[in-house]
Amino acid sequence: MSKMRDRLGEHIGPLCCAIGVIAVVALYAAYQPAILSAFGIASLANASVTLALAALGQTVVLMTGALDLSIGSEISLVNCFAATFMGDGTTSIVLVVIASLLIGVLAGAINGVVVAYGRVAPLIATFCTSFVYAGISLTLRPQPGGSIPDSFANLLTGNWGLLPFSAVLLLLAVLVIWLPVFRSRLGRFILAYGDNPDSAFASGIPVRRVGMAAYMLAGLFAAIAGLFLAAETTSGDPSIGNVYTLNSLAAAVLGGVALTGGRGSMIGPILGAILLSIILNVLSVVGISAFWQDFIEGGILILVLGLAGIRLLRAQSWTSLLGRSQS
Amino acid sequence: MPDAVLRAENLTKRYGGITALEDVSLSLAAGEVLALLGANGAGKSTLVKLLSGNILPDGGSIAIGGEGRHLTSPRMAFEAGVATVHQELSLFGSLTVAQNVLIGREERGRFGHIREDASLRRTEALLAEIGVPDIAADARVGTLSLAQRQLVEIAKAMSFDPRVLILDEPTSALGLTDVHRLLTVVRGLRAKGRAIIFISHRMEEIEDIADSVTILRSGRKVGAFPRHSFTRERALELMLGETQQQLHAVPPPPAPPDSTPPILQVADLRLDGRLNGVSFDLRPGEVLGLAGLEGQGQKDMLFALFGLFRRGLRGDVIIRGQARRASRPLQAIAAGLAFIPDDRKNMGGFMFLPIAHNVTITILNRLRRFLFLDSRQEKAVVSALIRQLAIKCSSADAPLGSLSGGNQQKVIAAKWLAFERDIYLFCDPTRGVDAGARETIYATIRDLAAAGKGIILYSTDMVEFPILCSRVLVFRGGKIAGAVSGAEINEESILALSFRDTGTVAA
Numbered sequence: 001m002s003k004m005r006d007r008l009g010e011h012i013g014p015l016c017c018a019i020g021v022i023a024v025v026a027l028y029a030a031y032q033p034a035i036l037s038a039f040g041i042a043s044l045a046n047a048s049v050t051l052a053l054a055a056l057g058q059t060v061v062l063m064t065g066a067l068d069l070s071i072g073s074e075i076s077l078v079n080c081f082a083a084t085f086m087g088d089g090t091t092s093i094v095l096v097v098i099a100s101l102l103i104g105v106l107a108g109a110i111n112g113v114v115v116a117y118g119r120v121a122p123l124i125a126t127f128c129t130s131f132v133y134a135g136i137s138l139t140l141r142p143q144p145g146g147s148i149p150d151s152f153a154n155l156l157t158g159n160w161g162l163l164p165f166s167a168v169l170l171l172l173a174v175l176v177i178w179l180p181v182f183r184s185r186l187g188r189f190i191l192a193y194g195d196n197p198d199s200a201f202a203s204g205i206p207v208r209r210v211g212m213a214a215y216m217l218a219g220l221f222a223a224i225a226g227l228f229l230a231a232e233t234t235s236g237d238p239s240i241g242n243v244y245t246l247n248s249l250a251a252a253v254l255g256g257v258a259l260t261g262g263r264g265s266m267i268g269p270i271l272g273a274i275l276l277s278i279i280l281n282v283l284s285v286v287g288i289s290a291f292w293q294d295f296i297e298g299g300i301l302i303l304v305l306g307l308a309g310i311r312l313l314r315a316q317s318w319t320s321l322l323g324r325s326q327s
Numbered sequence: 328m329p330d331a332v333l334r335a336e337n338l339t340k341r342y343g344g345i346t347a348l349e350d351v352s353l354s355l356a357a358g359e360v361l362a363l364l365g366a367n368g369a370g371k372s373t374l375v376k377l378l379s380g381n382i383l384p385d386g387g388s389i390a391i392g393g394e395g396r397h398l399t400s401p402r403m404a405f406e407a408g409v410a411t412v413h414q415e416l417s418l419f420g421s422l423t424v425a426q427n428v429l430i431g432r433e434e435r436g437r438f439g440h441i442r443e444d445a446s447l448r449r450t451e452a453l454l455a456e457i458g459v460p461d462i463a464a465d466a467r468v469g470t471l472s473l474a475q476r477q478l479v480e481i482a483k484a485m486s487f488d489p490r491v492l493i494l495d496e497p498t499s500a501l502g503l504t505d506v507h508r509l510l511t512v513v514r515g516l517r518a519k520g521r522a523i524i525f526i527s528h529r530m531e532e533i534e535d536i537a538d539s540v541t542i543l544r545s546g547r548k549v550g551a552f553p554r555h556s557f558t559r560e561r562a563l564e565l566m567l568g569e570t571q572q573q574l575h576a577v578p579p580p581p582a583p584p585d586s587t588p589p590i591l592q593v594a595d596l597r598l599d600g601r602l603n604g605v606s607f608d609l610r611p612g613e614v615l616g617l618a619g620l621e622g623q624g625q626k627d628m629l630f631a632l633f634g635l636f637r638r639g640l641r642g643d644v645i646i647r648g649q650a651r652r653a654s655r656p657l658q659a660i661a662a663g664l665a666f667i668p669d670d671r672k673n674m675g676g677f678m679f680l681p682i683a684h685n686v687t688i689t690i691l692n693r694l695r696r697f698l699f700l701d702s703r704q705e706k707a708v709v710s711a712l713i714r715q716l717a718i719k720c721s722s723a724d725a726p727l728g729s730l731s732g733g734n735q736q737k738v739i740a741a742k743w744l745a746f747e748r749d750i751y752l753f754c755d756p757t758r759g760v761d762a763g764a765r766e767t768i769y770a771t772i773r774d775l776a777a778a779g780k781g782i783i784l785y786s787t788d789m790v791e792f793p794i795l796c797s798r799v800l801v802f803r804g805g806k807i808a809g810a811v812s813g814a815e816i817n818e819e820s821i822l823a824l825s826f827r828d829t830g831t832v833a834a
Contacts, residue, residue, distance in 0.1 A: 183699045185691040192688055195677035202635070202674045203688050203742070204660040262679040 013256020017271035024278050032285070038162050045164040046157055046232055048277040050075070050225045052170055054244040055251035055269035056178060057221030062252055064214045065194040065261025066115060066122035071222050071248050073133035074107045075241030078226025080137045083146030083236025093152055101223045107133055108219020112212030130245070137238035144237040148230050156231035166228065170270070173224055178266050181217065190214055194261025250301045251276050253308045276300070331393075332357050332522040333378075333409070333491045338387035340373050347373040350387070351548045353541055355491065355522040360513065362537035363526045366566050366822060367621050367787050370546040371526055372414075375495050378524070379411035380404030392490060410484035411493040416476055418483075420469030425450035427468055428483045453482045458515045459508075474505035481512060492516060493524045498532060499622060510536050528620045530559050530826055544568050563826060567819055580776040582797035582813065583612040590781040591750055593632075596642035601627045603805040604642070609750065609781045614772060616796035617785040618821045624805035625785045629752045632783075633666040634659040646750070660689075665743035669755035671732065675739040678728035682720055683709040685727050685738050689746040712741040716767055733764025740771055750781040757788060769795060789818045801825055 025035070025044075034040050054071050061068040078100045086096045107129070114125040158165050181187045189210045193200040201207050222241075229240055253259065254276060255268025279300070283293050331354040340348040348370045355361050365371050376382045378389065380398035389396050391407045398404045404411070418427045425447045426433075434445035450464040459478045468476060477497055484492055494513070498506045506529075513536055517523060527533055533540060540557050542550040542565045550565040589608035596605045602624050609615050617625040631640055634653030644652040646662050653659035656666070668674040676685050686709050687694060694705050709723045716737040720730055727735055736756060743751065753772065757765045772795055775782055784795060792799045798812040801824035809824040 180698060185695065185700065188684055188688060188691055188700070191680060192677050192684070195679045196673070198674050199677055202633075202656050202666060202668065204657045205688070206657065262677065 011256070013254065014265065014268040014271050017255055017268065017275050020275045021271060021278065024275065024282070028278065028282055038159055041162055042157075042159040042164040042166070044278060044281065045166045047281050048274045049166040049170050050229050050232070051244060051247055051251055051277050052270045052273035053173060053221050053225035053228065054248035055255070055273040056173070056266065057218035057225075058248035059252045059255075059257050059264050059266070059269045060181075060190065060214050060217045060221070061122075062249075062257050062259060063190050063194045063261060063264045064211055065197065066211065066214070067126070067249065067259070068111060068215065068218050069123065069126040069245055070107070070111055070130035070133055071218060072241040072243065072245035073130040073137070074104055074219055074222035075226040075229065075244050076137045076238050077107065077133045077140075077241075078104055078223045079230050079240050080141040080146070080236040080238055082227055082230040083148055083234075084140055086146075086148055086152065086230075088149050093149065097227060100227050101220060104219040104221075104223025104226070105216050106219070108216040108222070109212060111219070112215035115215065116208040116211035134238065141236045141238050144235055144240075146236040148234040150234075153231045153234050156228055169224070169228060173221065174266060174270075177217070177220065182266070186210070186213055191262055191264075194263075196262070246301055247276060247280075247297075248273075250304050254304050259305075259308060330356055332391065334390045334393075335374075335378065336388050336390075338374065338377055338384050338389070340377060340382065341385050346546050348377070348384075348546045351543070351546075352387075353548070353551070355524065357490070357520045357522050358517055359538045360517050360523045360525050360536050362533040362540045363524060363543065364533065364540055364562060364566065365543035366789070368545075369543040369566070371543055372495070373546070374543070375411060375413070375493055375524075375526070378404070378409055378491075378493060379413075380409070405487045405489070408487075408490035409493065410487045410489035410491070412477070412480045412484050412495065412497060414495045414499070416480055418468045418476055418479060421467065423465050423467055424454075424462060424471075424479050424482075425464040427479060428453060428464075428486050430483075432486070450482070450486075453486055454478075457482055457485055458512050472505075474501050474508065477501065477505075477509065478512065485516070489521070491522045491524070493526075495526050496528070497525075498527055498529060506532065528826065530562070533557075534559075542566060559826070563819075563822060567822055577794050579793065579795050579797055579816075580612070580614055580773055583610045587611060590647060591632075592643070592645040594643040594645070596628070596631060596640070596644065598627060598631055598636060598640050598805075601805050602631060605802075605805070605807055606642075607800060607807065609783060611749075611779045611781050612776050613798065614776050614782045614784060614796045616792040616799035616816070617783060617802060618789065618792055618799050619802035619808070619825050621787060623802040623825075625802045626754060627805070628802070629666070629754045629783065629785055632659065633664055633752055660746075660748070663749035664752060665746065665748035665750070666752045667736075667740055667743060667754060667756050669758040671735050671739060676727045676735055679726050681724045682713075682718070682727055682730070682738055683723040686712055686723075686741045686745055689742055708745055709741075712745060715744075716741055716771065717763075731761065731764075733760040736760050737764055737767055740768065744771070744775075748780070750783070751775055753782065753784045753786075755785055755787050757786070757791065789821055792816050792821060793818075 029035050035044065054075065057071055058068055081103055082096055082100050086093055111126050111129050114120050114129060115122050118125070156165055156169055189200070189205050192203070192205060193207055193210045197207060225244065226241065230236060233240070251272035252269045255270070255272030257264035257268060280293070280297065283296060333355040336352045338348055338351045339346070351370070351374060353361065363371050363374065377384050380401045380403050383399060389398060391409060396407045398407060428450045429446050433441045434449060436442045447464045454460055454462050454464060457478070462471070462475055462478060468479060471479065497509055501509065510532065513523060513525065525536060534557070537554055539551065539553050540562065541548060542562060544566055545568070549568070587610045590611045591609040594606050596602050605624070605628060617628060619625055630636060632644060632653070634655045637654050640652060640654070643650060651662035653662060672678065683705060687705050691700060694700050706723070713720065713723060718734050718737045718741065720734065727738055730738065756768050760768070772782055772784065784791065786792065793816045796816060798810060799816050799821060800807045800810050801821055802808065803825060811820045811824070
């Protein structure tokens with residue numbers, strides 16, 4: 001009985017998200033049936049994929065027991081870079097895509113060095129680097145603009161019947177990056193390090209390199225998100241990624257990822273991202289003013305992050321409850 | 328004795344099925360120093376915790392100044408007149424001496440603000456009263472020496488103006504001069520009519536300061552003497568009790584012949600103050616015990632070998648003829664060492680991860696097929712070890728945290744068995760472990776020895792040495808005080824070496 005409850009507890013995040021997605025889509029469809037058309041599905045998918053990618057990146061870092069507040073800036077940076085240099089030729093498109101991914105990984109590596117080797121607390125370290133990356137974005141592109149070739153934009157944002165290409169992109173990211181990592185040594189090391197850094201160290205795990213790798217993976221996911229945003233908006237905007245920093249955290253937590261590390265899945269954050277994106281989408285479609293949108297969004301975030309701490313209230317002794325807030 | 332300040336009668340404390348303290352009575356008069364003596368686990372700390380209000384007794388009563396008291400919290404013990412200086416100091420390093428001593432009870436002005444100068448003066452008066460006017464009341468505690476902090480703790484305890492002062496091993500970490508200073512302070516407090524309970528492992532201090540001595544063994548009071556009829560021999564005898572013959576029924580693994588070249592040589596290993604020149608050899612197939620009272624350097628020795636000290640280590644560690652002193656676990660593991668800690672939660676396992684992943688974390692390299700992990704091979708390795716160590720679990724996918732302490736410890740042992748190392752360091756492996764798991768761990772140690780591994784066993788449970796070790800080194804003050812081997816390994820010989828007078832304290 002208690003075992004079943006434990007099992008359920010493990011998957012409660014993804015499960016709630018799945019139910020939430022179905023409920024919100026049903027309500028939305030009742031209000032606006034066009035949402036179930038091929039175009040509607042593609043636009044919902046496009047709105048969700050960026051956040052899903054950001055949430056996956058955030059999840060890798062959360063699983064090590066840290067967090068990444070620079071994900072939004074990394075997305076903006078890659079977005080500005082791509083919109084500025086992509087040009088029209090196939091060769092230049094391919095080169096810029098590769099360079100964009102490398103920039104994401106490099107930005108992640110810088111985070112990793114500051115956190116793992118510089119021993120700066122993740123919260124502060126990534127908050128600081130987020131300003132550095134934002135500064136570079138602004139230098140590249142003081143105003144929103146630039147251009148993205150139609151071929152690239154259509155490749156990522158089009159649809160094939162009911163199947164949006166953006167969903168394929170997300171699937172590819174999961175198949176090519178997430179699954180290999182978590183079926184290999186690195187994934188185990190990431191989870192072990194997040195579960196208990198001291199045990200990891202005493203087991204001979206190269207803890208600092210593992211911490212760095214997590215940030216580099218987060219940067220890679222952020223880069224893909226940035227490229228996708230470039231295709232979606234066909235331009236570069238140095239502030240476009242800002243909202244994804246906190247939203248990625250919320251999506252991950254909503255999907256059942258523990259802020260204390262050691263636990264997390266891939267499906268939870270994706271469902272969390274879809275749910276959160278649709279809710280935000282609904283808010284703007286219903287015509288709620290931008291101020292109230294931010295207000296509600298912040299409220300949802302606090303609610304989700306607060307709910308994640310409820311589990312702690314089951315602790316028996318004060319010593320295990322105090323000094324152990326979730327972030 | 329109508330004038331007893333503290334009178335405890337028939338105190339009993341049980342933890343689950345284990346009786347930590349049974350039917351212990353003692354009484355203490357004003358101006359008396361009562362020394363409490365006993366080996367590890369004799370019940371001294373339990374008694375202290377009961378008297379200081381940290382835990383409640385399951386039976387018996389405590390009376391202070393003739394008045395029955397129910398001490399439900401440390402605060403209440405203070406108010407009743409019992410102040411305790413625990414072994415682990417509880418000072419805040421970034422605050423000043425005065426802020427520490429008067430914390431929560433500062434001198435306050437009309438508007439509720441703290442009057443720092445008045446607090447300082449009151450602290451200075453307290454320090455002067457206990458005879459240490461040289462400690463500055465406005466110094467930051469973090470800048471003080473350990474001995475000075477110990478004295479600040481005493482001042483803090485005295486600020487409650489207690490009738491009874493309990494000092495739990497106040498001298499265990501102090502050098503000779505500091506011990507003398509502390510004993511002088513204690514004598515001064517005695518002259519002022521305080522009743523003092525003094526706990527120490529050092530016989531010479533007890534002879535120096537105690538008015539009476541109470542001896543505990545396995546939770547019972549086994550003797551009480553006034554100072555003049557106390558002898559070390561009698562005390563040792565009482566602490567020891569009858570030796571448990573039946574445990575010798577299983578002979579330890581045989582010692583390897585002297586001609587076997589050593590697998591590990593340690594030469595003059597030092598770590599500022601904690602290890603003071605330790606040298607020994609370990610041969611393959613040998614189970615070497617590290618014994619002694621707690622905190623004499625045995626644990627530091629294992630930590631040092633496994634690279635858990637990143638700096639400050641001096642001396643040589645030679646493994647198979649090569650210098651392999653480690654400053655991080657990765658180096659130690661590469662040199663062929665494995666480490667099974669007593670602290671499973673903090674240094675051994677991953678509580679949220681599945682049992683299987685805990686076991687294979689050290690051998691993922693070997694389980695690789697192309698880039699990925701070979702889950703079939705992993706399953707085979709894990710289930711073999713689960714069977715070998717009789718790990719009780721619903722499945723290998725259950726999180727480690729769902730197992731009992733004993734089974735968790737088996738999983739951690741399994742992790743290093745899978746990774747076949749040459750030298751196994753067992754750091755109090757049976758602490759908090761049930762009887763079944765204990766037997767499994769003993770069997771594992773024997774098997775490893777039979778397979779020609781070198782094993783070092785540090786234990787706080789002395790009955791383990793005679794049944795497992797072919798040689799035991801007894802530590803005292805970060806040095807090897809002596810060694811016993813073969814049939815001479817028993818609690819008596821180990822305790823005698825642990826308590827042996829080093830002749831350094833001139834009475």
